[in-house]
Amino acid sequence: MRSPDTLTPSDIVASGLCIGCGGCAAKGMAWDRYGQRKPSKATLDHYRHAGPVPASSPRQTHQPENARQPGCRDKLGVTKGSSGSQTTPKFPDEGRGSVSTGPMLNAGPRGGTSETFATTCPFSPTARNEDQLAATRFPAARHHDPRLGRYEANYVGHAHQPPFRERGSSGGMVSWVAADLLASGRIDGVAHVIPSTGDRLFHYRISRTPDQILEGARSRYYPVDLAEVLHEIRTTPGRYAIVGIPCFIKAVSLLREQDPVLNERITHLLGLFCGHMKSAQFVDSFAWQLGVDRNEVRAVEYRRKDPDRPANWYTAHLDLNDGTARWQDWFHLADGDWGAGFFQNSACDACDDVVAECADVSFGDAWVEPYSSDGRGTNVVIVRSPEIAARIATAIEDGQLDLKGVDADFIANTQAAGFRQRRDGLAYRLTWQKRRITPIKRVAPRADGHPSRRRAIYRTRAAIARWSHRMAWAANRLNWPPLYTRWARASLYIYQALAYKRGRLGRWLAKLDGVEG
């Protein structure tokens, strides 16, 4: 019989902590009603019948400093206390008619049990954290910064060798490094995200040629999961790199520690900086606001590049089945302010890794002037693996890369909003966001010390994230898009009044603050 002291994917999903990485997808992943990837019902059932594993105390929310050292796993709050949950999540497999339960996808050496799950889910309270994983992977790193983790060197710049920068969302560095690893024979394939058709607009694929790598260039703010590529890596010998957002890189790092086959075959991890993940309903919203039927959307580009306009003026671009296209700048969209958190996955509210601290090398956008005004796109890069550090240094000398060294503060400043939300904001959210399973983070809960306007911003952002899923779902069900778009515009008005003192409400709030509006 199953012990009450067990942690299963059902617990993580019911707690709003599932980012949909697919690491546990013993029997496939599926869409939930809000357009997010979640373990399929068959996967949830599979774990329900698997063996017990101790879960963490629900009261502990913070990993103390001394628990962050390698080899301290027994200090991570593993207790005999009950996780308090065996609830089935409310809406698995519902909604989009696209359930993708497959064969046994991810069966590792122990066959996808609760025991392995608790140590491999990136949001499991008993899994190793980013500090511990990075300490094991990069024990001799030359530098450490509390925001960036361990690293060898940091850069700002772009790939000089064509066509990487033109084809990339930013400076093309992700595709350049992936292609270079392949060309030099250090890997046989790269798992990354490409456009697709059918029930998904994007999915992970293993690319094995430079042309295939370029087919995947550009950022996709769309739910994807690793289930199929992990299965392919397990069944097809070779050496692989994986491109992923920080929580996916953490998931793969945890899986590698448990699974010798993955450990041997996944040789490189390329991380993307991350603000948050959107749901597939974001595309529905694009379609509504551009006046087209969602079913007519064949492909979406989230960030169409224009070298003549600032890089941070994002343009959403839809290709339609009839061969025509529609596009709009994000700042004209009701939900186009990234900071407002529309369609954000609820797990992102419990995330403290902005820059993929477990990756061999991480990439982001240089969101500071003069780079953010350069429409050709500019990366910031954090290099952690000595092997990649040496290769990048050589490529700079050869003129393949146009990069210059920068310090940790420079990199952190490019992601100032992300760090605020994931450190200061997380400390505050941990005091009032109650979940069935309480996540254990590297940030201590703290209710005091946040100015009242900032507290209001964090709360408004969380409310927008939560309600955007529900409002868009209701608009879809009623086939009445204005239900969502009107609500979104009103929410944006309040958010921007708080965040930027914009509009009449913003000026009034500024006066209340005693600050000039």
Ligand SMILES: Cc1cc2nc3c(=O)[nH]c(=O)nc-3n(C[C@H](O)[C@H](O)[C@H](O)COP(=O)(O)OP(=O)(O)OC[C@H]3O[C@@H](n4cnc5c(N)ncnc54)[C@H](O)[C@@H]3O)c2cc1C
């Ligand atoms: C959800 C998300 C949030 C992000 N948030 C931030 C942020 O807050 N700040 C910041 O500076 N940068 C952020 N990025 C990263 C940024 O958008 C660029 O991807 C990064 O700067 C690399 O640009 P590039 O030109 O070097 O990459 P490119 O050469 O364009 O290559 C991008 C690579 O990433 C892969 N990829 C695209 N989408 C995904 C995905 N969802 N999951 C896994 N792999 C993917 C592609 O297949 C391709 O291989 C985010 C990316 C994503 C996907």
Ligand code: SF4
């Ligand atoms: S391993 Fe990934 S897909 Fe599975 S419950 Fe955890 S976050 Fe969700």
Ligand code: SF4
């Ligand atoms: S914010 Fe964190 S949890 Fe959310 S998608 Fe990004 S890395 Fe994953």
